[in-house]
Amino acid sequence: MRSMEPSTKGSAGNSSIDANAHAREPDIRGGRLAADAYQHVFDDLHPPLSPHEALVESDRCYFCHDAPCMNACPTGIDIPMFIRQINTGNPKGAAKTILSENILGGMCARVCPTETLCEEVCVRQVAEGKPVKIGHLQRYATDILMVEGKHPFRRAAPTGKHIAIVGAGPAGLSAAHRLATYGHQVTIFEARPKGGGLNEYGIATYKAVNNFAQRELEFVLQIGGINIEYNQRLGQDISIETLKSGYDAVFLAMGLPGVNNLGLAGEDAPNVIDAVDYIANLRQAKDLSSLPVGRDIVVIGGGMTAIDVAIQTKKLGAENVTIVYRRDREHMNASAYEQELAQIQGVVIRHSLQPHALERNADGMVRAITFEYTTVRDGRLCGTGEYLTLKADQIFKAIGQKFEPDPLRGSGIGMAGGRISVDAERRTSVPGIWAGGDCVAGGQDLTVASVEDGKIAAESIHATLMKQPYAVEGFADTVLSGATPAGRDFSVPLDVHLTGGQI
Ligand SMILES: Cc1cc2nc3c(=O)[nH]c(=O)nc-3n(C[C@H](O)[C@H](O)[C@H](O)COP(=O)(O)OP(=O)(O)OC[C@H]3O[C@@H](n4cnc5c(N)ncnc54)[C@H](O)[C@@H]3O)c2cc1C
Ligand code: SF4
Numbered sequence: 001m002r003s004m005e006p007s008t009k010g011s012a013g014n015s016s017i018d019a020n021a022h023a024r025e026p027d028i029r030g031g032r033l034a035a036d037a038y039q040h041v042f043d044d045l046h047p048p049l050s051p052h053e054a055l056v057e058s059d060r061c062y063f064c065h066d067a068p069c070m071n072a073c074p075t076g077i078d079i080p081m082f083i084r085q086i087n088t089g090n091p092k093g094a095a096k097t098i099l100s101e102n103i104l105g106g107m108c109a110r111v112c113p114t115e116t117l118c119e120e121v122c123v124r125q126v127a128e129g130k131p132v133k134i135g136h137l138q139r140y141a142t143d144i145l146m147v148e149g150k151h152p153f154r155r156a157a158p159t160g161k162h163i164a165i166v167g168a169g170p171a172g173l174s175a176a177h178r179l180a181t182y183g184h185q186v187t188i189f190e191a192r193p194k195g196g197g198l199n200e201y202g203i204a205t206y207k208a209v210n211n212f213a214q215r216e217l218e219f220v221l222q223i224g225g226i227n228i229e230y231n232q233r234l235g236q237d238i239s240i241e242t243l244k245s246g247y248d249a250v251f252l253a254m255g256l257p258g259v260n261n262l263g264l265a266g267e268d269a270p271n272v273i274d275a276v277d278y279i280a281n282l283r284q285a286k287d288l289s290s291l292p293v294g295r296d297i298v299v300i301g302g303g304m305t306a307i308d309v310a311i312q313t314k315k316l317g318a319e320n321v322t323i324v325y326r327r328d329r330e331h332m333n334a335s336a337y338e339q340e341l342a343q344i345q346g347v348v349i350r351h352s353l354q355p356h357a358l359e360r361n362a363d364g365m366v367r368a369i370t371f372e373y374t375t376v377r378d379g380r381l382c383g384t385g386e387y388l389t390l391k392a393d394q395i396f397k398a399i400g401q402k403f404e405p406d407p408l409r410g411s412g413i414g415m416a417g418g419r420i421s422v423d424a425e426r427r428t429s430v431p432g433i434w435a436g437g438d439c440v441a442g443g444q445d446l447t448v449a450s451v452e453d454g455k456i457a458a459e460s461i462h463a464t465l466m467k468q469p470y471a472v473e474g475f476a477d478t479v480l481s482g483a484t485p486a487g488r489d490f491s492v493p494l495d496v497h498l499t500g501g502q503i
Helices: 035-040 051-058 068-072 079-087 091-101 105-111 123-128 134-148 170-181 212-221 240-246 275-284 304-315 336-344 447-465 475-480 491-499
Strands: 162-166 185-189 226-229 249-252 272-274 296-300 320-324 348-350 353-360 366-377 380-391 394-397 433-435
Touching: 051 079, 051 134, 068 079, 079 091, 079 134, 091 105, 091 134, 105 134, 105 212, 105 447, 134 212, 162 170, 162 240, 170 185, 170 212, 170 226, 170 447, 212 226, 240 249, 249 447, 272 275, 275 304, 275 394, 296 304, 296 380, 304 320, 304 336, 304 394, 336 348, 353 380, 433 447
Parallel strands: 162 185, 162 249, 185 226, 249 433, 272 394, 296 320, 296 394, 320 348
Antiparallel strands: 353 366, 366 380
8 A cells, every 4th residue: 555655654564554563662582483493494495406316407408519508607617518427427527527617616506596697598498498407416516526525626836926815705715726726825814703705604594504605615725725814804904015015916805895775864773784794693693593583574675685684584483574675576686586486485575665764663773664666767766755664673774785995995906886996807906916706896796706706816816926928918908998808897997997096
């Protein structure tokens, strides 16, 4: 029901505002599930394939020449090759094929939105609407190899070069592994007490069960030559100048530690929560029943973070969970598959509504949020003057993260759209410093894309240190010519190099 006034009267939503609601405190508590329900609340989203299922599935592949699936994979895994290896009874060979392009192939098999990458273009998807289950097969192969516990790659003889990496997320780990394989020594400086980045602190629990992020980290480190310094934050415990002068090269892979705000009065209320922080606590919780969960939850955003926090709080016993997004379904960053997953769990998704005002009780706790309906006029999103109020015990902000430039102040590194500007080899504007993953401009903000960034940067660092020829000449040439290397939209760096300035 729409209201022309931004008030709670006559509004409806999660559940409409009742007459006594003003008096009621936000209903937030742990232990909403029966004690024994917590054990399986975040069970594996997709149980692994059995050997027989893997064989049957691999049989569906046409082993296409110039396979579209392979072109759609940001890390360029030879998909027909690894599926054929599974099909011929060689899953460990298949795993090596995968890991040679993507050392975090085990995690990517679990978290990649394959429905918008390799599986979307699979010829069996195009012809029959039923792609080969590439992600499941990738997990099947990598699981077999990782359980065996034997690292499939060997380190080259030491080169005497030492590279500093900032951040032990997918981009940092991918770069570290490749550099170590070439015989370089790597030190990773990681702000948190554990490695893995968002694989450990962000990815939905049911996508990476049984401590997979840490097991994969151990697997990556088996190559040798990689040392991780935990609780070491760039800008606080170490400086960019120290790294630049103390190491042969620096790779920045710090992700996006900042959060975007709603810009509403009352946003500092304790029950208006950054979704990524909440998920990090959830991922690290020893006792899931201790997590505070509201009865009525409103999630603001349209990407994976919104879907993940909505599903996880619903599974933890929230009664009504509503995702509210300001544009229509087609514009949501979360894929149709992810949206459906949320809806199957009982999450309601509402579109074309933008946050307008928060309603607080006498203690400063938010108890409702009013949205304004939106429409697109002359290509611009604008409010219609109609309002809807939803009761909310907890409001989760999932409207995107932002880069924190402070640790790089004074470094002279070029920025683009609030993130680090890089060329096709992931070189920044400062010689000797590379960057990749979510912290750079123009990326896809996916695990697999960050792995690829780490790989490309490592190749470039290796070529530079070993005085091998560059694949792409010169930072300025690439950026200012507007060249568009595969998978990247360099229109942003081009623009920002003219306007975006340096840190
Ligand atoms: C909730 C959520 C769910 C997601 N789900 C998916 C998914 O299902 N599938 C998918 O493909 N992608 C998903 N993503 C995106 C994916 O997680 C990221 O694209 C990916 O992790 C980026 O990797 P990264 O290495 O660039 O950064 P991060 O993973 O963010 O790692 C950066 C690391 O740098 C460290 N760091 C930051 N600042 C400093 C500093 N000053 N000094 C030292 N260390 C520092 C951080 O502690 C962290 O360990 C999700 C993201 C979120 C937030
Ligand atoms: S496009 Fe589909 S059928 Fe063709 S190689 Fe890739 S997975 Fe196999």
